[in-house]
Each structure stands twice: as structure tokens, then as C-alpha cells.
Amino acid sequence: MKSVNETTSRPFEFIIHTICWGMFFGFSLFFTQRDNGTIDWNAFLHHSLVPASFFVIFYINYFLYIPRILFRNHLKQFLLLNLLTILVFAVLLRAWHGIYMPPPPQQFRPSPPVFIFYLRDIASLVFTVGLSVAIRMSIRWSEAEAARREAVKSRMEAELKSLRNQLNPHFLLNTLNNIYALIAFDTDKAQQAVQELSRLLRYVLYDNQEKYVPLCKEVGFICNYIELMRIRVTEDVDIETHFDIKPDSQTPIAPLIFISLIENAFKHGISPTNHSFIHISLTEKDGQVNCVIRNSNYPKNENDKSGSGIGLEQVQKRLELLYPGRYKWECNLSEDQKEYYSSITVTT
Numbered sequence: 001m002k003s004v005n006e007t008t009s010r011p012f013e014f015i016i017h018t019i020c021w022g023m024f025f026g027f028s029l030f031f032t033q034r035d036n037g038t039i040d041w042n043a044f045l046h047h048s049l050v051p052a053s054f055f056v057i058f059y060i061n062y063f064l065y066i067p068r069i070l071f072r073n074h075l076k077q078f079l080l081l082n083l084l085t086i087l088v089f090a091v092l093l094r095a096w097h098g099i100y101m102p103p104p105p106q107q108f109r110p111s112p113p114v115f116i117f118y119l120r121d122i123a124s125l126v127f128t129v130g131l132s133v134a135i136r137m138s139i140r141w142s143e144a145e146a147a148r149r150e151a152v153k154s155r156m157e158a159e160l161k162s163l164r165n166q167l168n169p170h171f172l173l174n175t176l177n178n179i180y181a182l183i184a185f186d187t188d189k190a191q192q193a194v195q196e197l198s199r200l201l202r203y204v205l206y207d208n209q210e211k212y213v214p215l216c217k218e219v220g221f222i223c224n225y226i227e228l229m230r231i232r233v234t235e236d237v238d239i240e241t242h243f244d245i246k247p248d249s250q251t252p253i254a255p256l257i258f259i260s261l262i263e264n265a266f267k268h269g270i271s272p273t274n275h276s277f278i279h280i281s282l283t284e285k286d287g288q289v290n291c292v293i294r295n296s297n298y299p300k301n302e303n304d305k306s307g308s309g310i311g312l313e314q315v316q317k318r319l320e321l322l323y324p325g326r327y328k329w330e331c332n333l334s335e336d337q338k339e340y341y342s343s344i345t346v347t348t
Contacts, residue, residue: 061132196228212252238277245284269295
């Protein structure tokens with residue numbers, strides 16, 4: 001199946017060839033014009049033999065020798081066939097000139113040796129072959145580069161689709177674990193959490209299928225998620241949020257690109273016995289979106305199987321695919337190991 005680029009380039013290529021050869025053949029008109037302005041068509045046909053031979057040599061290579069021999073790595077066969085073809089055309093050109101342009105009866109100076117004319121014709125034909133090869137090779141390179149870009153794009157889309165398919169179950173698993181914990185001690189909050197989860201899943205199932213979503217939608221999803229998390233934590237947990245974006249911001253952003261960081265904050269930033277805090281800030285300024293999260297650090301123990309850490313790995317992969325060279329991710333622990341800091345800045 002031919003690509004769209006190849007299909008649309010064919011007519012343009014035909015037009016360029018027609019114009020170039022039309023100018024080349026039309027050049028003979030300057031030498032066949034009579035004094036009264038009319039064209040000596042017999043002389044024109046005679047002078048057109050040379051460009052006609054170039055035309056034949058060019059397209060023999062363009063459509064036959066180059067694609068069927070040279071591109072199949074038969075270089076010696078390609079050179080030999082061209083050598084024989086050029087020699088045949090050189091002999092035919094000399095014979096044609098000998099028949100239709102006999103030497104004048106009286107020559108005041110000796111004419112150049114015949115081999116000079118052969119060398120001139122052979123050099124012109126070799127140049128024509130080289131031009132055909134150069135054009136065909138450039139087209140082949142262009143098609144190969146377009147195919148490479150298409151392959152990279154397809155692979156990238158496949159990887160992103162795979163990442164989304166992995167991220168959704170991971171997000172759902174963590175949220176269900178939170179609701180399961182609520183059922184044990186507060187059924188009313190658990191019911192409220194199920195309602196919040198339904199809103200989140202609507203976003204995950206539909207908007208997450210797009211490559212980019214408006215920033216206002218992503219922020220709305222984050223707010224719903226934070227409210228869901230508030231239900232399960234105690235009042236001792238200090239949760240602060242700061243969103244500095246336009247209420248209807250249409251800035252395109254990759255869906256769920258920040259949620260794994262927020263999940264990580266709630267997973268590792270809350271202690272059932274000690275004071276805990278989670279501070280989330282998301283701002284938009286000068287074409288950049290910045291998400292900063294600070295939270296107390298209470299790493300889970302080895303027996304906690306609530307998550308495998310796949311979320312942060314997916315964030316890194318998605319950032320590399322969607323924002324190559326246009327993102328900055330910083331994360332570190334404070335010197336006393338009590339505070340975790342994470343910041344992602346993407347240029348939209």
C-alpha cells in the first residue's frame with residue numbers, strides 16, 4: 001500500500017520532469033530559427049537527437065537500471081550495462097552526425113580528431129547517468145526517511161497506548177485499596193468514595209484515551225482524586241493544594257501525567273501515628289506547566305504490597321515519549337529523610 005506522501009508526490013514529480021525536459025528540448029529552437037522568425041523544423045528534429053539520447057539514457061537508468069539493478073546491490077552489472085549503453089549511443093550519435101552533417105568540401109583548417117567528439121558525447125552521457133542516479137537516490141533517501149519517521153511515530157503511539165493500558169489498572173488498583181481500607185471503619189465514607197471513584201473512572205475511561213487533554217480537565221481530575229483521598233485520612237494530616245491556572249485553560253497536557261506523583265505522596269507521606277503533610281502546587285506560566293509536591297516521608301514496609309512502583313516508571317517513559325527535551329523532573333529527600341520533594345515542569 002502506497003503512503004499518502006508517495007501518492008501526492010507523484011504528480012509533482014511528473015510536472016517537474018516535464019518542465020525540465022521541455023526547457024532542455026526547447027533550447028534547440030534558438031539554433032533553428034530562420035532570419036524571418038520561422039522555425040526550420042527539419043533542423044530542429046536534427047538538433048533534438050542529442051537531447052533525445054540524453055532523455056532515453058536518463059529514463060533507462062531512472063526506471064530500469066537503478067531500481068532493478070543498482071538498488072539490489074548489483075553495482076558491477078549496473079556499471080557494465082551503462083558502459084555498453086553509453087558506447088552504443090555514442091556510436092549512433094557519431095553515425096547520425098556523419099550522415100546528416102557531412103564535412104564541407106573545402107576546409108581551411110583541419111578538423112579535430114574524431115575521438116574528441118566521442119569523448120565529448122561519452123562525457124555528456126555519463127553526466128546524464130550520474131544525474132539520474134543522484135535524483136533517484138535522493139528520492140529513495142527521502143522515502144526511506146519518511147518511512148523511518150512513520151515507523152517511529154507508529155512505535156511511539158503503540159508505546160503510549162501500552163503505557164496507558166498499564167497505567168489505568170494501576171491507578172484503579174490503588175484507589176480500590178483505599179476504598180477497601182475505608183469499608184473496615186467507616187461505611188458512609190466508603191460509599192462517598194465509590195461515588196468519587198465513578199467520577200474519576202469516567203475521566204480515565206474517556207479522556208485518558210486522548211494524547212492530550214485541556215489542562216482544566218486534568219486539574220479537575222486531580223482535585224477529585226485529592227478529595228477522594230481526603231475521605232480516608234484523619235484530620236491530623238495537613239493537605240494543602242494550590243492551583244494557579246485559568247479556570248478554562250485549554251493548554252494541552254498529557255492525561256494522568258501528574259497523578260502517579262500524587263498517588264506516591266499519599267502512599268508514602270501519611271503516617272497513622274505521626275503528623276503528616278502533603279502540599280501540592282500546580283501552576284501555568286509562560287508556556288510551562290509546573291507540578292510541585294512536598295510531603296512527609298514515611299516509606300512503606302516490605303510487607304506492604306499495595307503498589308509495585310510501576311506508576312513512576314510509566315511517568316518517566318511517558319515524559320520521554322511526549323516531551324522529549326521539553327521536560328524537567330526533580331525529586332529528592334531532605335537531609336533528615338523526613339520530607340520528599342518532587343517537581344515536574346513541561347513545556348507545552
